[in-house]
Amino acid sequence: MPDREQLQAEFVEEWRDNGYGCFSSGHKFCREVCPVMQVTRNENHTPTAFHANIVALEQGGLSIEDLAEDYIHCTMCGACELRCPNTLFTGDFYRHRTRTVDVVKAVRALLVQAGIEQPNWKRWVEATVDRKSEPVLDVPIEQERVAEWAAGLDLPVGGETILFCDCEAAFYRTSVPRATAMVLTAAGVEFGLMREQWCCGGPAAEMGYVDQARSFAEHNVADWRTVGARRIITLDPHDYITFTEDYPAYFGDDYDFEIVHITELVAELIADGRLALTVPVERTATYHDPCRLNKRKGIYESPRAILRAIPGLTFRDVDRVTQWSYCSGAGGGFAIERPDIAAEISRRRMARAAELDVDILISGCVWSERPLTARGEERDPAIEVRDLMELVAEAAGIDLGGVKG
Amino acid sequence: MTATALDDPVLEELRQILGGDHVLTSRTSRFNRTRVPAPFPVHRWSEYLPDVAVLPTSAEQIAEVVKLANRLRIPIVARAGGTGLADGAVPLRGGIVVDVKLMNRILDIDLVDRTVTVQPGINMLKLNEELKKHGVFYPDDPASYPCSLVGGRIGTSGWSLIGGRYGHTRDLVISMQLVLPTGDIIEVGDGGGRKIRKSSTGFQLKHLFMGHQGTLGICTEATLELVPRAEAEFAAFFGYPDFETAYRSTGALTKSGLATLAGVVLFDEQKVDYLRRDDEAYIPQPPELRSVIATAMYGTLDEVKPAARRLMRIARETGGDYLGDEVSQGDWASRHDRYATPLHGRLRDGTVVPMCWHCEDAAIVYSALPDVRREWHAIAERYIEGYGIFDDWGMFFYTNGPYKPWGDYLVEIDIGIWEQRLDDETWAAWVECKREIAEVSLRYGGSITACHGATRAGDVELVPLEMGGGFEVMKQIKRALDPNNIMNPGKYLLDQAYEDG
Numbered sequence: 055m056p057d058r059e060q061l062q063a064e065f066v067e068e069w070r071d072n073g074y075g076c077f078s079s080g081h082k083f084c085r086e087v088c089p090v091m092q093v094t095r096n097e098n099h100t101p102t103a104f105h106a107n108i109v110a111l112e113q114g115g116l117s118i119e120d121l122a123e124d125y126i127h128c129t130m131c132g133a134c135e136l137r138c139p140n141t142l143f144t145g146d147f148y149r150h151r152t153r154t155v156d157v158v159k160a161v162r163a164l165l166v167q168a169g170i171e172q173p174n175w176k177r178w179v180e181a182t183v184d185r186k187s188e189p190v191l192d193v194p195i196e197q198e199r200v201a202e203w204a205a206g207l208d209l210p211v212g213g214e215t216i217l218f219c220d221c222e223a224a225f226y227r228t229s230v231p232r233a234t235a236m237v238l239t240a241a242g243v244e245f246g247l248m249r250e251q252w253c254c255g256g257p258a259a260e261m262g263y264v265d266q267a268r269s270f271a272e273h274n275v276a277d278w279r280t281v282g283a284r285r286i287i288t289l290d291p292h293d294y295i296t297f298t299e300d301y302p303a304y305f306g307d308d309y310d311f312e313i314v315h316i317t318e319l320v321a322e323l324i325a326d327g328r329l330a331l332t333v334p335v336e337r338t339a340t341y342h343d344p345c346r347l348n349k350r351k352g353i354y355e356s357p358r359a360i361l362r363a364i365p366g367l368t369f370r371d372v373d374r375v376t377q378w379s380y381c382s383g384a385g386g387g388f389a390i391e392r393p394d395i396a397a398e399i400s401r402r403r404m405a406r407a408a409e410l411d412v413d414i415l416i417s418g419c420v421w422s423e424r425p426l427t428a429r430g431e432e433r434d435p436a437i438e439v440r441d442l443m444e445l446v447a448e449a450a451g452i453d454l455g456g457v458k459g
Numbered sequence: 460m461t462a463t464a465l466d467d468p469v470l471e472e473l474r475q476i477l478g479g480d481h482v483l484t485s486r487t488s489r490f491n492r493t494r495v496p497a498p499f500p501v502h503r504w505s506e507y508l509p510d511v512a513v514l515p516t517s518a519e520q521i522a523e524v525v526k527l528a529n530r531l532r533i534p535i536v537a538r539a540g541g542t543g544l545a546d547g548a549v550p551l552r553g554g555i556v557v558d559v560k561l562m563n564r565i566l567d568i569d570l571v572d573r574t575v576t577v578q579p580g581i582n583m584l585k586l587n588e589e590l591k592k593h594g595v596f597y598p599d600d601p602a603s604y605p606c607s608l609v610g611g612r613i614g615t616s617g618w619s620l621i622g623g624r625y626g627h628t629r630d631l632v633i634s635m636q637l638v639l640p641t642g643d644i645i646e647v648g649d650g651g652g653r654k655i656r657k658s659s660t661g662f663q664l665k666h667l668f669m670g671h672q673g674t675l676g677i678c679t680e681a682t683l684e685l686v687p688r689a690e691a692e693f694a695a696f697f698g699y700p701d702f703e704t705a706y707r708s709t710g711a712l713t714k715s716g717l718a719t720l721a722g723v724v725l726f727d728e729q730k731v732d733y734l735r736r737d738d739e740a741y742i743p744q745p746p747e748l749r750s751v752i753a754t755a756m757y758g759t760l761d762e763v764k765p766a767a768r769r770l771m772r773i774a775r776e777t778g779g780d781y782l783g784d785e786v787s788q789g790d791w792a793s794r795h796d797r798y799a800t801p802l803h804g805r806l807r808d809g810t811v812v813p814m815c816w817h818c819e820d821a822a823i824v825y826s827a828l829p830d831v832r833r834e835w836h837a838i839a840e841r842y843i844e845g846y847g848i849f850d851d852w853g854m855f856f857y858t859n860g861p862y863k864p865w866g867d868y869l870v871e872i873d874i875g876i877w878e879q880r881l882d883d884e885t886w887a888a889w890v891e892c893k894r895e896i897a898e899v900s901l902r903y904g905g906s907i908t909a910c911h912g913a914t915r916a917g918d919v920e921l922v923p924l925e926m927g928g929g930f931e932v933m934k935q936i937k938r939a940l941d942p943n944n945i946m947n948p949g950k951y952l953l954d955q956a957y958e959d960g
Contacts, residue, residue: 080542
């Protein structure tokens, strides 16, 4: 076990200046957009506290073990970074960005390194290492079934373009990858699957298990290289973050894959006339901006372009900035350790949707869809939750073939 | 004397009152309920820790906590947003921090009698998101609008950027419920009646319980003014060749009699220089632009349209150049975000270092603004030269009167402080710098602070001087309401109230 004092000193050296950027500002504008803070109202869970604690570590007022409980309380949605005046008003000039998500990740990694673990995360990561896919709840996870969602679609293995299917999508909401694959096929996009897909490793990284995360990455990249892949299509925003942020950090310049998110690609296919949406979907819908697309990657136009192209759909949009303070609660491993708070976050998200008098909420994040569906079913009248690709498939006249979703 | 170390039976009693989850004793819970954004002696952080933080959900719980504290002589410090620029929410003697953030419900929206009743932990932006659905808003608009909370606005008696049209916090709070230092729950307004704006019954107690910085009680509910959502907003920024011209133009604009004029902000030459460092709105401005005025009007379209024409004419005739729609609308829209960030800090040689923002505010009459400005910058200059960790970020002058934009001004000088380099010597220098600045305010017939409060070292020593005989009354009131000195002890020199008896 590494020496905790040494670990703490190295951590402070790396993060103190970023921490001081927030500490010295002290605006706390992040507080009311933070989905966790909106529920707990506990100052310990604020981005401000996450940064100030680093200064307190430097001062000797805190030590590593003091941090464990508080840093669970983050979904890594990134709202705080956008709402930070330091990012807003000095980003261009000083190339500064407040890095709360990175700080939380780094603290969680520090804690694991120091031997301070959270029981549910530990179990989750151990099970992921064991099964190669995340232990998504309520369904059996066996690696040989990782591509079972594609049964009967005759998808090839390998090729220049690979569709990467998220764990939750592969084992639980199989209608999402199925719809995605069938939509791409209908539009004439050539793609294949991996020989053996493992978890992207992002969740392990978010929970602080750096080595395990890296081993998943190494497997997946090796698999991509073996099958000659150049381009990876993601259907889940969490994978998109992992492949565009974590993997480049692991592999440096050697990492030369093009990562394309499905909404960007499908919006292009529609605009180019390669995908025709002709079947009316007579529903009143709103759209849930997945945090990792909207807040962390600035992808908010393509999903809206797709929704506007669906005939018959009444689309009641809520602008992307208002949605900075929305979240499903499903990210950053938060729901695994604090399911009650996470459920309240998704309950509040669905209450926002209900104010718009819609009968369906469309999301673009498969991880958000299970908690949002549960909270939507609680409501009277209920609000259905569907994935954008499921809706696109319906509008394209594609029958998914009776799979779960 | 007051005890500071809490033993297990006290914590157990708190848990009985609040439930275990709402009694926080961890080190991070205490460290993060210690400071506010005002400059802080970081190197002495641990001297300001509370012993425990509690998160109540009702007035009754707060009353029970206060009764416990009063019985056992435990210091109690109220904390809402913790965004204040004085030290109201900073514990000086440990004890219990009563953090009201969980009390953030809207209790009643009365569109007939035009009031909204809220708990103290609600934020104004969040409140207005709800009120928007009803075509009304609560116009308390400080720089900290996206993060400060109603309870803290009351505790500090806040100031609003658009107060020239709509009034300031004390004008917008109609009545409130509060817990006294003995644990009694009372309601106060101008007189009685939760929704009465003007009364002649009894003492005007509402004012007594605003701006006391947590020394007289804890607000648990507030009934606030609702105003119609403005149909029209007009913001205009003007450039001037020098401060003096802009100063005269400010006088002309504020005395124009335009009732929709919500606020006028004068930026001096040092402020414009500071903005030119890195602000995309100011970098491209021509060098002859050296001072700026920002104005904003709110009202119906029928009022604002002709008033805006007259405002533009007055500004033009008094030497102002309109800076265009993009700067005017953009800067006004982002007014809360852009006032200070640490990366603006520069040493004399131009090195960028992260600096904490100190905003020293005062209330000063119009006629004294040029002299106060000259003296304040001269003081700042001496300390910058002397210590190498300070930076002059210029001055703003904001209209300060409620419902009228003339007369006196909230004057602020923004000083950057390189907190990472603070030690006992530089902290003492900083306190001395503040004291000199406050002395100038008093010498020109002003008040040490327009909106932050004067509880900090450097300011607080001068409070008896500013208040005169009124300070004796303050002490008598403090002792009468808080016989055991448990409410935020050590603040406002109010320990003196207990010294002779």
